[in-house]
Amino acid sequence: MLEIKNLHVKLEEEDKQILKGVDLSVEAGKVHAIMGPNGSGKSTLSYVLSGRDGYEVTEGSAMLEGQDLLDLEPEERAAAGLFLAFQYPVEIPGVGNMTFLRTAVNAQRKARGEEEMNATDFLKLVRARAKELKIDAEMLKRPVNVGFSGGEKKRNEVLQMAMLEPKMCILDETDSGLDVDAMKLVADGVNALRSEGRGFLVITHYQRLLDHIKPDVVHIMSDGRIIKSGGPELALEVEHNGYADILNEVV
Amino acid sequence: MALAERRITATEARLEGFDLVKTGWSASARADALQRLREMGLPDRRDEYWKFTRPDTLVQVETPKASVFDNDEQPVFDAHDRLRIVFADGVFDPDASDDLSLEGVSIERLEDIADKDIHWAKDLYGVLEKRGQSPVPRPFAALNTAFATDGLMIHVTGKPSKPISLIYTHGKEDSDAILHHVIRVEAEAEATILENGPAAARFNKCMEVDIADTGKLHLVRAQGRDHERRAVTHLFARLGEESVFKAFTLTVNGVLTRNEAVIELNGDDAIAHIAGACVGDGDFHHDDTVFITHDAVNCESRQVFKKVLRNGATGVFQGKILVKEGAQKTDGYQISQSLLLDGDSQFLAKPELEIYADDVACSHGSTSGAIDEGALFYLRSRGVPEKAATNLLTLAFLAEAVQEIEDEALAEDLIERLENWLARRS
Numbered sequence A: 001m002l003e004i005k006n007l008h009v010k011l012e013e014e015d016k017q018i019l020k021g022v023d024l025s026v027e028a029g030k031v032h033a034i035m036g037p038n039g040s041g042k043s044t045l046s047y048v049l050s051g052r053d054g055y056e057v058t059e060g061s062a063m064l065e066g067q068d069l070l071d072l073e074p075e076e077r078a079a080a081g082l083f084l085a086f087q088y089p090v091e092i093p094g095v096g097n098m099t100f101l102r103t104a105v106n107a108q109r110k111a112r113g114e115e116e117m118n119a120t121d122f123l124k125l126v127r128a129r130a131k132e133l134k135i136d137a138e139m140l141k142r143p144v145n146v147g148f149s150g151g152e153k154k155r156n157e158v159l160q161m162a163m164l165e166p167k168m169c170i171l172d173e174t175d176s177g178l179d180v181d182a183m184k185l186v187a188d189g190v191n192a193l194r195s196e197g198r199g200f201l202v203i204t205h206y207q208r209l210l211d212h213i214k215p216d217v218v219h220i221m222s223d224g225r226i227i228k229s230g231g232p233e234l235a236l237e238v239e240h241n242g243y244a245d246i247l248n249e250v251v
Numbered sequence B: 001m002a003l004a005e006r007r008i009t010a011t012e013a014r015l016e017g018f019d020l021v022k023t024g025w026s027a028s029a030r031a032d033a034l035q036r037l038r039e040m041g042l043p044d045r046r047d048e049y050w051k052f053t054r055p056d057t058l059v060q061v062e063t064p065k066a067s068v069f070d071n072d073e074q075p076v077f078d079a080h081d082r083l084r085i086v087f088a089d090g091v092f093d094p095d096a097s098d099d100l101s102l103e104g105v106s107i108e109r110l111e112d113i114a115d116k117d118i119h120w121a122k123d124l125y126g127v128l129e130k131r132g133q134s135p136v137p138r139p140f141a142a143l144n145t146a147f148a149t150d151g152l153m154i155h156v157t158g159k160p161s162k163p164i165s166l167i168y169t170h171g172k173e174d175s176d177a178i179l180h181h182v183i184r185v186e187a188e189a190e191a192t193i194l195e196n197g198p199a200a201a202r203f204n205k206c207m208e209v210d211i212a213d214t215g216k217l218h219l220v221r222a223q224g225r226d227h228e229r230r231a232v233t234h235l236f237a238r239l240g241e242e243s244v245f246k247a248f249t250l251t252v253n254g255v256l257t258r259n260e261a262v263i264e265l266n267g268d269d270a271i272a273h274i275a276g277a278c279v280g281d282g283d284f285h286h287d288d289t290v291f292i293t294h295d296a297v298n299c300e301s302r303q304v305f306k307k308v309l310r311n312g313a314t315g316v317f318q319g320k321i322l323v324k325e326g327a328q329k330t331d332g333y334q335i336s337q338s339l340l341l342d343g344d345s346q347f348l349a350k351p352e353l354e355i356y357a358d359d360v361a362c363s364h365g366s367t368s369g370a371i372d373e374g375a376l377f378y379l380r381s382r383g384v385p386e387k388a389a390t391n392l393l394t395l396a397f398l399a400e401a402v403q404e405i406e407d408e409a410l411a412e413d414l415i416e417r418l419e420n421w422l423a424r425r426s
């Protein structure tokens, strides 16, 4: 599904290499987790995949179902089925959450040549999905993420994901800032979306989330590279011993 | 202080074509206004109050031409039930207008009552304008009082069932129109006035509004789309105790628009909200100049102005809150913001506070910025194309001003104008 090869990325503005040859492929139906120390490049990878400005790909490639992601505008990547749940969701004063969701859903449908969803169907769907995530009607009316608590913002990301039904979901620390119950809600939300045709890349620092969302593969990222990959047991190792052993072992 | 020769020459040249009305109730007000005007002279580029906006084309004798914009967009407010009063290039058009009778209000045409010796409007015509000439002179308003050729005297005594809608159509490339309206709202009375349309190639409009204790007036206007039109408008309002005045202006296009509002809160517990949203391109120049005086206790005033500028457009805001001695518990708020869609456009702002009372809460802020890149990327990452995302964020930027319109249906109508404007440019 997602095929990243030898990806090298530097900052556009300064001569700073951040990703130094990332190789990673996520198959349809699988959940891959990425762990790694602060500043190792996890968010940068997710931003580059979704097309944010400010980065320059100097080498390598990233394909989604055979389509070259790096050639596409951010909105085209979204329409192709890529979704990023942001580590820091953005506040948009003046744009209602509902308007935002409907604009996004219909823009993607339009881009794929599908019919737009009518207001009634849309409303029904949003309400049902929001309820599962314990997002109340009042939150849907408010401007996007404005005045939302940290945990509410993260749940709102998962709501967007549930509405957009992407093929490839990247979750960047969606668990951070969540209380135990909210973590369960979010994990349930993600698990509900797990399906044969969908891939997940879950960036996290904590084993706790992975207790709920069982990963198939765990990768360790350090200094712009995937330095080790393994099964779920790798996450447990990190949880118990930190990164020191793994980093030493590789060097 | 004697006026510079140059200014006298320019003023006299402009006055040459006008005849002063010498009979009827308005004659003395007109003669006074002419004298005022001669004392102050029409403005030129050196005037501090015209520092950001060049008055030349408003002063010059020959009317700068403005082609008539032909489009199939449904005129704004068309879907609303309202009393329609049409002025074509500044001249009342009885055939296009509804019958002027409506319960709760009396509406008379300036020309129809010109010969009367007495009229209620005599206490207001040119009176509020004259009060508004200090501390800053407003020569185009004096010119207007002296030489207005048409206008309406609107006396609101009850609660008319529908808005009074003034429609200004533009059909002649070189029309130069001067309209003067006087509105008096009695105690407990309440009305909504709508204004829309490009009006003329060059339009000078003055509106004097007097609201008695507990009266309420809503004014919603949409200045027409004809790109080459020029307008200088003045709104003078005086508010009594517990009265409410809410004005909103949408401006779309226009090479030169100067909207001045001079508001006096004279009775305790009065509320005045003056808001505006404008969008413009290229040689668009839009100037909001507002002067609010608090001269009573526990009054509230809000100024909310938002400007979207692109391709070298210019936005100007000069706004002042003056709190007089004794005007305690004043709540004054002023915000002016521009969204610059490119590096060529500019926003020039001069927000001012002058306060002579100690127990007041006044705030003002002015900002100028580009589209928020973070928000833009967020929207695009959800699949919203760049243009649509920019438009959505632009509307969001204007929302705070548009929210000042109380009537939701009217607000929606204006939002649709904005959406159309954005869509035409995508």
Ligand SMILES: Nc1ncnc2c1ncn2[C@@H]1O[C@H](COP(=O)(O)OP(=O)(O)OP(=O)(O)O)[C@@H](O)[C@H]1O
Residues within 6 Å of the ligand: A011, A018, A036, A037, A038, A039, A040, A041, A042, A043, A044, A045, A054, A087
């Ligand atoms: N726009 C930028 N300007 C300067 N430095 C940047 C920029 N973007 C990323 N970096 C740097 O690149 C490195 C990788 O950052 P990134 O946010 O990808 O790390 P991360 O692995 O997500 O860390 P965390 O676990 O703390 O979220 C860091 O050293 C960061 O400071």
Ligand SMILES: [Mg+2]
Residues within 6 Å of the ligand: A042, A043, A044, A087, A172, A173
């Ligand atoms: Mg990160």
